[in-house]
Amino acid sequence: MADKVIMVGAGLSGAVIGRVLAEAGHAVTVVDTRAHVAGNCHTQRDPDTGVLVHVYGPHIFHTDDTQVWDYVNSFETFLPYRNRVKSTSQGQVFSLPINLHTINQFFGRTMRPDEARAFIAAQADQTITNPQTFEEQALAFVGRDLYEAFFKGYTEKQWGCSPTDLPASVLKRLPVRFNYDDNYFFHKYQGMPQNGYTPMVARILDHPGIDVHLETEFDPDTAKDWDHVFWSGPLDGYFNYKLGRLGYRTLDFEEFRAEGDWQGCAVMNYGDADVPYTRITEHKHFAPWEEHQGSVLYRESARACGEDDIPYYPIRMVAEKALLRDYVDLAASARNVTFVGRLGTYRYLDMDVTIREALDTGAAWLAARAAGHQPPVFSKDPL
Template structure:
């Protein structure tokens, strides 16, 4: 055998595994279906602006070990995610906090804001919410729901809020401080130089072949290595024999504009139903860019079908059952390791997929 590991997919899971295996003296070959490495964190450089091709990515974690791990490859900037919501031309700060409440109602103290929310929640007096709409109103009242939640959620799921189950929203974080930081995590930022720098450092010195679909010649690729680390779709691995796992997809419309600053913020959510996209990303603001041009991306949620990019797993009973059948079969594989968001049919944030790869490495090398 030429290699110890054949790694299918060069996203964060595959790249971390390859890096750690190499560090332990193992030989790896990484194959990647796309024409670039990095999976969904890949950025395309447009005259100095790193464009997040597969959706805006903001690194955040509470786990110091993971933060130190990524910082050992690349330094991070001080970017803090503070999205703006645009509802019919009115602008609001997110997440819901004292700034939002001031903008909505002119209230200036936490007491006044709490009272306003409680009044609205009480007015409709919903005891057992039957759907997402009732659930949201019972948590934050009508104004926040109608202006900031309803349209956005309906676009995201492609269904009316009254037709969506209540459990999708367990709780809605409401902050009674003037704090626009979207995340509660201790550590947050964007790699200086972009995510490609992180991936390139992880894959340094490792053999890589792009534009290779593992399934086009599975036998050949398997014959090259002792073991396979598979980070593609688990249902595809088993030729969909238990059925297809479903996803929600996204369409991205990127445009370069010859102006310095389009919207003054990296992320602006469009929360009204009538505008078909959910948000506009202006990529340069992730890195405090000073270029004379800018690049924006409109994000349109989409139904998924085979051939479209699978973005978000749909966690309903049907998909859980199908996944469990594949999972049971994969447990019997001695020469294949399944990992990452597609092979585990699971939404992972970046810090979580890195933690998952590191823990798989630990198990594999008994360290």
């Protein structure tokens, strides 16, 4: 017997889980408050320039998961793309992540890899043996000069607090390389969807067992009307923020336009604290196989997320983790609901991880139903 299931959110989590369940014969309804599918990875053609714009900021697909790579390519053709980030700092343009070129340029040297490795080890603060904060991790990693040029100001703008208040784990995502490799990611598969993420998600949702309703609110009080609810909205929002709001950072985008090639790359970071924005993205460079005379660019700035803003990055500091634990306890008493995705589990997730968890969540739900068991409340433990 088919269950009547609702996916709250038409982003990657809702689309992928919905497809898994629909293919298994269940009746799936997908609702989203926005006028489009694909959530924050929504892309659309600019009508004036033809540029494919990443409306909510750049999303670059990278993964080592062959199944996930094959999955997305079954719904959209992914073309090769390498994320090569630049950073304007102290009046110069450097290559990120920090690599041998960055080190030699910054210090005015011509070091070989072994020389640079020894040089950076000497720059590092070797008295810090167990770094606890972002700043301590950076100082123990690359020393004060590189830290202040590339990490300190950028981090203060991105997170709205001193790097001394952030955990060391935040910096562990940023590599230092002692060769000239400026590919930002290490992953085996890297690319961009030829026609954008929104057509890909639309194809995932294109199944006779899936009914999509956009610009539609979902009231958690009506959850009892469904056999199961998959909630990819904010975890605290499901409970009407009754315990308080979990902290997020949001992003503001100042769009501007130019003719020709404005900055010569897709992403230019700005590490200096006196520059108000964190980076500028030039969207046509995210599709290097296309040619456009006009250009669409975003100046991107981060700030605290208000009630009417789009939440992007969970803060997960001490106070937020304490409140998160309270919401996890509250969620444990919920029936016939599973919290999924970045907002539902209050975690920063790359797209490939989101899809992997969605595939696994759909399979786990089907297995639990077949066994007569209650499905788990969380696709992944938020704690």
